Amino acid sequence: MLQEKNLLLCVSGGIAAFKAAALTSKLVQEGANVRVIMTESAKEFITPLTFQALSRQPVYDCTFVEPNPEKIAHIDLADWADVVVVVPATANIMAKLASGIADDMLTTTLLATKAPIFIAPAMNVNMYNHPAVQKNMKILQEYGYVFIDSEDGFLACGWTGKGRLAEPEQIIHALNELFIPIDNVFEGKHIVITAGPTQENIDPVRFFTNYSSGKMGYALANAAKKKGAKVTLISGPVQLPPPVGVNVISILTAQEMYEAVLKIYDEADVVIKSAAVADYRPKEIFDQKRKKQPGVWKIEMERTIDILKTLGEKKNKQILVGFAAESEHLERYALEKLEKKNLDLIVANNISVEGAGFKGDTNIVTIFTKDKQKYEYPQLSKEEVAIKILEEIQAFIERNKLV
Ligand SMILES: Cc1cc2nc3c(=O)[nH]c(=O)nc-3n(C[C@H](O)[C@H](O)[C@H](O)COP(=O)(O)O)c2cc1C
Known part of the structure; x- marks a missing residue:
C-alpha cells in the first residue's frame, strides 16, 4: 500500500x-x-x-x-x-x-x-x-x-x-x-456524518447528556473514508480518537450541531445522522452555579430544533440517512420516522436488546429504505455495521439511478 x-x-x-x-x-x-x-x-x-x-x-x-x-x-x-x-x-x-x-x-x-x-x-x-x-x-x-x-x-x-x-x-x-481502501465507490462524494451525544448546560457545572459513545458514527466515518469519500464528521463530546483523514467538527449542544450540519448541507451528497441529539434542553441556563437549596428543583425543558426534519425539508440532491433507536414497535416507529422526516434510509435498532444500542461495541440493526427494502442483520461489530450501512446506501443510489 x-x-x-x-x-x-x-x-x-x-x-x-x-x-x-x-x-x-x-x-x-x-x-x-x-x-x-x-x-x-x-x-x-x-x-x-x-x-x-x-x-x-x-x-x-x-x-x-x-x-x-x-x-x-x-x-x-x-x-x-x-x-x-x-x-x-x-x-x-x-x-x-x-x-x-x-x-x-x-x-x-x-x-x-x-x-x-x-x-x-x-x-x-x-x-x-x-x-x-x-x-x-x-x-x-x-x-x-x-x-x-x-x-x-x-x-x-x-x-x-x-x-x-x-x-x-x-x-x-x-x-x-x-x-487500504475497502473500495472506491464513494470517490468524489462528500459524506457528512454526525456522531456522539450532545450536551445541554444547566449552569456552568451541570448538564444533560446521554449514553451515546459515538462509536457508530466514528466507525461510519472511518469506513466512508476507506470507501473513497471526502468525510466530515460532526461530533459531540466523545472519548474516541479522531479518524484519520477525516475533517472533524466538534460541537457541544444540539443547536451547535444544527448550525454545523446546515452550514455544509448544500455541499453534502450523503448525510448520516447517527448522533444522539438531545430532544430537550433546559429553558433557562444559569450564568452562575446554582447553590444547594432546600426542596425540589424543577427544571423546565424546551424542545431543541429537529435537525433531521429540517434536513428532510431542505433536501435537494442529498441522500439522507437517519437512525431510530427504539425500545418497542421497532418497525412501525422506524417506518413512520422514515416517512415523516423525508429520509432515504433508516437504520433501526432495538436498544433494549443485549448487543445493540448506544454504549457497546456491537449493534443489531435493520435497515429500511424509502423504496421499500428491508435488510435485517445479526449482531455485528459497529465497524461491520458501518460497512453494511454504506453498502445499502450505495445499493439505494444504484437502484434509484441517483449517481
Ligand atoms: C542518552 C540519552 C537518551 C535519551 N533518550 C530519550 C528518549 O528515549 N526519549 C525522550 O523523550 N528523550 C530522550 N532523551 C532526552 C532528549 O534527547 C532531550 O529531551 C532532547 O531535548 C530532545 O530533543 P528533540 O525533541 O528536539 O529531538 C535522551 C537523552 C540522552 C542524553
Whole structure:
C-alpha cells in the first residue's frame, strides 16, 4: 500500500533513533518515497548521512537552509507528504507539537502539513507516565494525530515498563492501514456524518447528556473514508480518537450541531445522522452555579430544533440517512420516522436488546429504505455495521439511478 506514497519520516532525539534507520530501509523496500527530517538532538544519536544513504534523498535539519529559491523548504515538504510519521517521538517534541511551538524544521513542517500524522513515542517509563507527557499525548490525539503506542518491556535506560518504541513492522502495518481502501465507490462524494451525544448546560457545572459513545458514527466515518469519500464528521463530546483523514467538527449542544450540519448541507451528497441529539434542553441556563437549596428543583425543558426534519425539508440532491433507536414497535416507529422526516434510509435498532444500542461495541440493526427494502442483520461489530450501512446506501443510489 505504501508504493509511491510520499512519506515524511521525522526523527527526534531519543535513544531509539537508530531504529528509525531500519524503518527507513524497510519503507524504501516497500516502495515509498521517503524523506527525513531530523532534530538537532536526533543528530547526537545518529548521523544524517545514514538517512541520506538509506532514503537516497537529502536530509532536512534546518528551517533556514533554503537551497531552492523558488520554494520554501518546510512548506514544500509539508505539502509533498501523503503521510508523516514521527519515529521516535520524544517527550520534548510532543510537548512542542501540543503547544504549537515551531522552532525547528521538524515542528515547523508538522504545523504546516495537512497530511495525517502518526506518532511513535519512545522514552523512559517514568517520563512516559508523567502527567505532562500524558496530557500532551491526549492533546495531540484530540488534534487528530494517530499514536502507534509504545510497548512494555526492557528499556535502554535500564528500567522496565512502557516506553519502548513500537517495532518497525508495527509502524509499517499502521501506515499501511491508512492507505487500504475497502473500495472506491464513494470517490468524489462528500459524506457528512454526525456522531456522539450532545450536551445541554444547566449552569456552568451541570448538564444533560446521554449514553451515546459515538462509536457508530466514528466507525461510519472511518469506513466512508476507506470507501473513497471526502468525510466530515460532526461530533459531540466523545472519548474516541479522531479518524484519520477525516475533517472533524466538534460541537457541544444540539443547536451547535444544527448550525454545523446546515452550514455544509448544500455541499453534502450523503448525510448520516447517527448522533444522539438531545430532544430537550433546559429553558433557562444559569450564568452562575446554582447553590444547594432546600426542596425540589424543577427544571423546565424546551424542545431543541429537529435537525433531521429540517434536513428532510431542505433536501435537494442529498441522500439522507437517519437512525431510530427504539425500545418497542421497532418497525412501525422506524417506518413512520422514515416517512415523516423525508429520509432515504433508516437504520433501526432495538436498544433494549443485549448487543445493540448506544454504549457497546456491537449493534443489531435493520435497515429500511424509502423504496421499500428491508435488510435485517445479526449482531455485528459497529465497524461491520458501518460497512453494511454504506453498502445499502450505495445499493439505494444504484437502484434509484441517483449517481
Ligand atoms: C542518552 C540519552 C537518551 C535519551 N533518550 C530519550 C528518549 O528515549 N526519549 C525522550 O523523550 N528523550 C530522550 N532523551 C532526552 C532528549 O534527547 C532531550 O529531551 C532532547 O531535548 C530532545 O530533543 P528533540 O525533541 O528536539 O529531538 C535522551 C537523552 C540522552 C542524553
